[in-house]
Amino acid sequence: MTRAVTLQSNFTTGEIDPLLKSRIDINQYYNALEQARNVLIQPQGGATRRPGLQFISEIPSAANPQDGCRLVPFEFSTTQSYMLLFVHNRMYIYKDKVLQTNINSSGNDYLVTTITSTMIKTIDFAQSADTLIVVQEDMAPKQITRGGSHTSWTIADISFEFIPKYPFSLSTSNPSATLTPSAVDGNITLTASSGVFASGNVHDYVEAADGIGRARITRFESSTVVEAIVEIPFFNTAAIASGSWLLETDYVDVWSATYGYPRTVTFHEGRLYFGGSKSLPNTVFASRVARFFDFNPGESLDDDAIEVTLNTGQVNAITGMFSGRDLQLFTKGGEFFLPQTSLDPITPNNVVIQGATKRGSKEGIKPVGAESGTMFIQRSGKSLREFLFSDVELSYISNNISLLSSHLLVDPVDMALRKATSTDDGDLLLLCNTDGTLATYSILRGQNVIAPSLSTTDGEFINVGVDVDTIYTVVKRTVNSATKYYVEALNDDNTTDSATLLSGSSKPSSTSVTGLSHLEGKTVKVIVDDGMQSDKTISSGGITLDAVPTTYVEIGLDYTPTIKTMPVELKLPSGNIIGQKKRIVDATALVYLSQNLTLDAKDFAFTAAQFFTGKKRRKPMLGYDREGQLTFSQSAPLFFTLLGIEYKVSVGQ
DSSP, X not given: OEEEEEEEOOOTTEEOOGGGTTOTTSGGGGGEEEEEESEEEOTTSOEEEOOEEEEEXXXXXXXXXXXXXXXXXXXXXXXXXXXXXXXXXXXXXXETTEEOOOOSTTOOSSEXXXXXXXXXXXXXXXXXXXXXXXXXXXXEEEEEEEOSSTTOEEEEEOOOSBOXXXXXXXXXXXXXXXXXXXXXXXXXXXXXXXXXXXGGGTTOXXXXXXXXXXXXXXXXXSSSEEEEEEEXXXXXXXXXXXXXXXXXXXXXXXXXTTTBOOSEEEEETTEEXXXXXXXXXXXXXXXXXXXXXXXXXXXXXTXXXXXXXXXXXXXXXXXXXXXXXXXXXXXXXXXXXXXOOSSSOOOTTTOOOEEEEOOOBOTTXXXXXXXXXXXXXXXXXXXXXXXXXXXXXXXXXXXXXXXXXXXXXXXXXXXXXXXXXXXXXXXXXXXXXXXXXXXXXXXXXXXXXXXXXXXXXXXXXXXXXXXXXXXXXXXXXXXXXXXXXXXXXXXXXXXXEEEEEEEGGGSOSSSEEOOXXXXXXXXXXXXXXXXXXXXXXXBTTBEXXXXXXXXXXXXXXXXXXXXXXXXXXXXXXXXXXXXXXXXXXXXXXXXXXXSOOEETTEEOOOOTTOOEEEEEEEOOOOOOBSXXXXXXXXXXXXXXXXEEEEEXXXXXX
């Protein structure tokens, strides 16, 4: 019989894939957990109970939330930021976890958008100042503008100064007339010897049959005279003989109900970029500099509009764009970028698309910029990847950062990033899965921390969004046998879900608490002044407390945190202990500002209504098994943070 002491001082690997359970040869094994459920891994290494969900509002059934919803942040500044919720033909506006009311002239608490439920899952958006651009391939691009107050908003189709033209069904003719250009380049006048032009020829092209001279018609003067912009200089100003030039017609708007609208959007280096559509899925359009709604190519000057197409031998439909070091393009077949330097911005004359990696990204999930790179979901929905520039390879690479935790990704439907709130904090990446779970990655790349965990609730997570520091969710719950959709936000002050927290002027002065109808019939936890009262069942929208609170009361649904260690592995002189019988003799947990914690379903002793920092020890612990694991949880929804574990192990021979 051999005894040894082992220590797990951090949990920065997070929950590890079951397929890696035997990988004692990798360092990450010794900082990993078999389960990290309803906890967050801190960048410093500890594991803490995840924040509870504060109830904000119910989405009315008339909005058809079951058909789809989407949370979209609107961040004008750190003090003027909002969360927009799109449901069928409606938009709800939240600020500081409060639904803003009377946001249209009818006094309704929603704004009519004409963005239908079938569009919501695949909308894309980009913001500049107080205007949000929203696109979807079946919808004319819209601009949402904030007015002079939190409740003043408008939405309208974008009025473009110029829409690019494209010959989806090109027609050509050889007019029976000579054609004389007034100059070989620039803005010119074209004069025909007989009437061959019509007003409908604006945006059409004339081209010399030998290819020396091509111009786009910009203005109709008469049947014999038009104005044009030269794209390929003419050889000279001599008359081009009849039959030696072509008139190309049927150029139409590149975006329309017939040919589709932009699929993706972003702002980059003073231009508005649109990417992809039904008819041109792999083409990128950029506006003129500082004129976001003008896509006129002009004379291809540096500040004129840009058009460029991915030519890769396959149709790489654009699924997302991100403005970073370069303009990054995410497609169904791979990842690309438009290279540039600070001295050479992108122009019509130097624009080029370079390929980088060939992973492909999932449509409908917007890439997000994290600490060092851009996060995106691979096309299959089975991996989370980081697209970043490598100074070693002098190119972009794509790292699979979910390799150790791929089991936590169940075909994600949405992704959001809460950026670090302090210098010692990390980014928090949240992914909604199709099974209603919420995968969370604590990321601090400077310290090589990528720590995943999984959150569940009494219901399903449907959507997630981040407004600066506030994480909003849409949650589907069953209440009184009816399906409900709630907007709820993670709140560090809560330890229950769909919670109501009453303090200060809202603190009840008696044992009667009302305003809880959103949890009618539910059994709830009641926390009063840092201590627990007996469980209650909501009836007629209220409960009766055991005693009047002194400082606060929190009422909400319980959720269970679970921290389960990996099978213990020791490197003894006799070799590894995989498969051998073992017993954890005793265990010591180092906790920080904690009120409640259990080990293998048995409570550690805590003083009621007090926060403890230090060591909690459990001994003796009986029974041999082949794994040697510890499971930490809670018997009450109070605060806890587990910093590390020390335990003695007895190994049988």
